[in-house]
Amino acid sequence: MRVLPPPPNDSPQRVAALATLPLFFSLAHKRVVVAGGSDAAAWKAELIAASGAEVHLYAPRGESSEGLVDLVARGAAHVSGRIIHHDEHWHDGIFEGAALAIADCEDEGEAEAFFDAARAAGVPVNVIDKPAFCQFQFGSIVNRSPVVVAISTDGAAPILAQAIRRRIETLLPPAIKRWATIAQAVRGRVNARLDPGAARRSFWEHFVDRAFLDTPEEGVETRLMAEMDRLAKSVPAIGRVTIVGAGPGEAELLTLKAVRALQAADVILYDERISTDVLELARREAKRILVRDPDRGDRLAALARAGKRVVRLQAGNPLADTATLEESARLEGLGIGAEIIAGVDADRYPTSTGLGEAIRPQWQRRPTRAGGTWPVTE
Template sequence: MPVLQPLPNDVSPKHRVATLATLPLFWSLTRKRVVVAGGSDAAAWKAELLSACGAEVHLYARRSEASEGLLDLITRRAAHECGRLVHHDDSWHDGVFEGAALAIGDCEDGTEAEAFFKAARTAGVPVNVIDKPAFCQFQFGSIVNRSPVVVAISTDGAAPILAQAIRRRIETLLPPAIKHWATIAQRIRERVNARLQPGAARRIFWERFVDRSFQDTPEEGVETRLMAELGRLATPRPAIGRVTIVGAGPGDAELLTLKAVRALQAADVIIYDEQISSDVLELARREAKRILVSQLNPTASGKPRAEDGAQVAALAKAGKRVVRLQPGNPRATSAGIEEAERLERLGIAVELVAGVNADNGDANAAAMAIRLIDSTLPRRASC
């Protein structure tokens, strides 16, 4: 339909991702050679961590200078079936970096740290010198291990104790069974991708999968039932979208209701007013297209018009899940109710999600609730 050609994209200052101090990466080290230099417990911990990732860790430390922790580590096998620990009863030298994927050093002073850093860089190897930020190209964060689910937390070196506290909280929120669900997801992923094309049906399957993974322990025969559900979703059916009119309340992201956050994380398209804050939009699904309401009709004043409703309805009829994000509480304003009625007259299913009223006890209650449960919500993503 011409009304959809083309869909405007968000060109406002409200970026999809706020400023990042560092880029988080998850790097496979299976069967990769890694150099660890130093005989301390800190070096031993890094070596154990790297071998648990499947790396072949070459430890350079004189046995006479090695800590008890390092000596104990040398006698044990790596946790990962592909991991190896190879001890060299010698100090590091320039030749140890050849073919290495990473280099970790525990150096006694700045002179040795600088030498280790320069030697690794000359060999083209990313390097980290423990507790010497000036000689670190990358950092180690605090880790929550539910492998293959791995959560890493970084404060860019500013407050390691805070990272540890965050890790402890996440540990309590992630059920132990999540690792088993993740393993099942690995096994069925190719079958899902083969049966369901990218889009609504595939996302619905994975959203239901994720919801189940936070509620239940996988029982015997779960894969058979998942495949049956996959078959039902793979059956062609008319695209049916919907519109959810969501109230952003007074504008504080912490005052969004749980229902509002869920709607934002499930949206294909988000149409929002100028007053909506970047913090609120940060909670939305990353892949969702964002459109300022004034962009629907560049000549419009920014207020909802019949033409705007027609464009929103066209998006829903094309199978999109549309969130109309408004400040305040759409249930309590004539504009929100009129917009819902206008869409319903066009044959679109509409849901109104109330926003918190800032002038009563709702605000404190919502703030407490969202702090307790927001971090348990899976970030929606197309799989």
């Protein structure tokens, strides 16, 4: 019997390969074992207790660092968190009922024994700074709780993760914490009032715009509910078409406006010249359609009439393409809003090695002694 090859699949992967799967694990009221009297063990105990866990810390007092003794006296930052100090070394009987087990072990033999004992009890285990005895890793954290950002390099470059964290710290305004708390408070009402789709997404997009621009003022929840009621009563609007120039095809060369369009799209039409890295910037829920035929105007119009926000990704700069300009005018003539977002000129910046200094972010430049700039060495 002849076995036929599987049919080609034009749908790209929505996410590239991951070194590890990032998870956010609720530890409130759960028992966690931490072994070791070092400052490193104390930091892990403090971090876990700040998540609301009951931390059982095993370390003889005579082998405990000042940081660990101070932590035990200070207690947990979380209202549900607890730190219980056991003045003894860890042993096989401590793992039952634990959600996690963490240890700081001086030598490989103790690390292996702790690892094996935790695994035998069915408890996920991490031995600090010993990747061979870790079933999970700790990332570098940006804390705007309930907004929490974690960065991991899969243990390859912790210093890089810390540098990324510092940059994210500067991007997230402190008010994000309050906005996130407000979002928690109104989420149930919004989901009950607005059906999934354009109206609900419009509400949250306006919410996010405000969160990055303003500090929440008194009465903001009342105004948000008024906006929700307005959207609930409005007649479903026709969709829009945005034609996005992908330039030479590198994700780093997309404009901020282009990225924003990709993250708001319901449907993305693209051709074979568009890279996976560019598509990765799109909203995960967006439907991706590989288009090979040259006539896409009718499909764009049909999707927009169905209320979809449609993005057509094309290489180069669509503002320099006469056919694209004519297509945009035709859509406008049909009563469908159409916008063109320019792409970086592929002739001017053909590859990343040819990037001009003018389009580098400011943080990628450094001053010369004469006051100019040197391009950063890749």
